[in-house]
Amino acid sequence: MTPPPTRPLPLTYRPLFAHRAFRRLLPALAASDLGDGMSVVAVAWLAVLIAPPGQSAPVAGAAVAAYALPGAVGALVFGRWLRRLPPRRLLAADSWVRALFLGCVPLAWAAGVLHPVLYVALLAGSSVLHAWGSAGKYSLLAQVLPQEQRLAANALVSSSGSASVIAGPALAGFLATAVSPAWIVGLDAVSFAVLAVQASRLDDATGEATTTAVPVDDGRSVAGLRLVCRQPELLGILALTWSLNFLYGPVEVALPLHVTGDLHSGVGLLGLYWTLFGVGAVVGALAVGALRRLPLWPVTLGIVAGWGLALVPFGLEAPVCVSVTCFALGGVIYGPFTALSFALFQERTPEDWLTTVLAARSAALLTAAPVGTALGGPLTAALGPRPVLAASGIATIALAVTAAAMRVQGHRTRSRPAGEAMDRTG
Template identity: 80%
Template sequence: MTLPPPTRLLPRTYQSLFAHAGFRRLLPALVASDVGDGMSVVAVAWLAVLIAPAGQSGLVVGAAVAAYALPGAVGALVFGRWLRRLPAQRLLAVDGWLRASLLGCVPLAWAMGALNPVVYVVLLAGSSVLHAWGSAGKYSLLAQMLPPDQRLSANALVSASTSASVVIGPALAGFLATAIRPAWIIGIDALSFAVLAVQVGRLGRAAEGVATAGPVDTGRSAAGLQLLRRQPELFGVLALTWFFNFLYGPVEVALPLHVTDDLHSGAGLLGLYWTLFGVGAVVGGLAAGALRKLPLWPVTLGIVAGWGVMLMPFGLGAPVGVSLFCFALGGVIYGPFTALSYTLFQDRTPTAWLTTVLAARGAALLTASPVGTALGGPLVAAMGPRQVLAASGAATLALAAVGIAVRLWGKARADSGLDREAGRH
């Protein structure tokens, strides 16, 4: 019996993409780098635990996790003057080689006995400084490689790869951590970016001479922020999203230390936590379409409150099975938030201003989670990982309560204004 080609098993929308030789070469490399980054969700924090001096694991984990993300936000804002002139293909390759080189130094330094917290944080920070630009180059390159009617399908496949890596990467890292040290897992991540850079170089001149759309358009961002100051509801959506992402940041630091210090377990359990969260987030993200039929503000505030509730059992010393279930359910709750917050912006923004406002949104939110992550280290050192997880949940619940109060106050003001207007007539 003759089996159909693998692409014949895909929906027809996606089959035509694989007729493009460049896309066929690029997609597996993008998937590999996504999985590598997913593995590093576990490996970066776990290696920080191993190399931290006694009593300083919280600070080192916080610095390492922040170094893997925060410089990308800085690079997006600082290097636009020079990098936006580069073709998308070259920019994606440069980011790939930078990450491959500096992440590849981590296992080498480990093998030589030279990996201390300072060297580790510097290597992670250097590897991530162009990553926002690499992401922008990736989507710009897809737009340049493919005809307009195939771009949505390509973006969907690439985005699905990123979502799936949150599920596959941590699980794979947890499995590998039983056999090899996390430094070598980061080395695998480095190898995945080297593969991506090589494949991008093999695409030929698909995008030569075409400038890259940067991750942040600073001109539009400034104009968008000016508009937001005159739109209280849109500013409220932005503030809610910023603080929600900010309060999520310490979780990435506290969770690995909760596994080691409170549960006295290993990287396999940490990988399981993140895998279950990723599965839940994928399920929740797919459910966002159904939630679109409900009132968006109440649902969005409910998501914020629900995520806070799911973190509270950590502070109560719940059994591992209970906390795993809560983290998975937290992923389901957390998953639709981004899509729904974008929808609120789309619904409340005049069409002519939408791109400008979204640019301002992107610029403002670049810092939220990395800043929260950077603060996670000192908080864990001062309070302990279990208490930080609970405090993040309590603060998120307080954020939801503030959001509800502000929303009700705004509606009351609007209703009283309408009543006064009606009285004049």
């Protein structure tokens, strides 16, 4: 029997490109993902360059936090006005806001007026609608595609974000050897302008669907959070995920300062760290199918502990080759965590409530990494980059051990009444 010919796209993804709106949207989403990937390096590096002497750590922490944290505020403050907008307009509004504020960064740099306070304010303004833009993106995919194709579309769009963690830092590291990181932030602005234009043009491709869009927020997110709180296992995985993301936050501040201060190296090495982490994360995510055959809770806790172990060598003054290898291995370990945590929610949540509970999960997690990042600045200034990286790893290991102990204790508590009942009836 002759094997079927090899095709460039898997069968699952090919039908997506029959939709004109999806064909228009995907390249623009990939461009904005690449821009954000470059900003992983550029935002922190520019903060280090413009900070006053001795203030690099707090300025870098404030800059990285400002690039994400105001989205949590915007999700609450602007909900009254934005929740009724069609997804296309939400995505376009967020993209235009990011393009405008990020575009002001290279202009201020060229004019010689990019003070750290102005820089942080521009980054904060760029992110204030980003939570709504993300919600609009996935709602728009659901709007323009039939139900049976949405899972494949979500996977393809999510893989674009993962790939940007590989390509973006490497490209930023290469460009930063020739131009200021301010211009790299400007490229991020251009990528969002492209996305804004494409999202606005989708009116022609989606037809009447955009005028009758279902609101992104149907008002049930509070009820979904209450449901999570009534189920100890869901509450446990939510608390574990929030804590893991929170402890990850200081890494984004301490790593660039470790490269500049401890290793006396340049942006190319920082890009290498993040690129190899991204490669590892993609490899780990691809392996999640095999991991799901194992017990989800033990594997999830093992991932948390493994990521913590990968950070500990930074505090031991390990050679660069060792720390780079550990960071890449940390990416492999960290990569499957999101998929596994979603799988736990999917298994433990009633089907009718799954969308609402996942929305509540996203809202609760929105502040974790930015808050950790904001605290990472003062901690790095007080302790130094190496101790902060190592402390993040040790605290993450302690988190895994604590969560495992609480889970064992919970099993014992639940099984004790049954045992006592058997004793009384014996």
